[in-house]
Amino acid sequence: MSLLAEQVASWPPYALLTSHYLTTALVTELVSNQAAVSLMLPLGLSISHGLGVHPFAAMGVMTFAASNSFLTPIGYQTNTMVYSVGGYSFRDFFRMGLPLTLLLALLTPALALWLAF
16 A cells, blocks of 8 residues: 555645545446445545545545446446436446546545645
């Protein structure tokens, strides 16, 4: 883990939190949001703490990212429920979810840093 911290040591806090958001958002598409937070929070907090980022900012970013599963219909239960009933395709979720995920990946870290300091 120290090798990872050394790699991102020169990153500004905003870039670090944005990478936390994107990584957690990708993990939450594969596992439940609770599992994504359980996996990513210890890693994200240790890296953030080592680089001087406020822990509340890191926690907020990662929990928010885990709760926003827009990229696939299997990422969250309600996505799966409307998948076949609405006649959506897998591509529809990705096409609409990617811009929304990227927008939130840009806004959430900025808001977290503003609120945490």
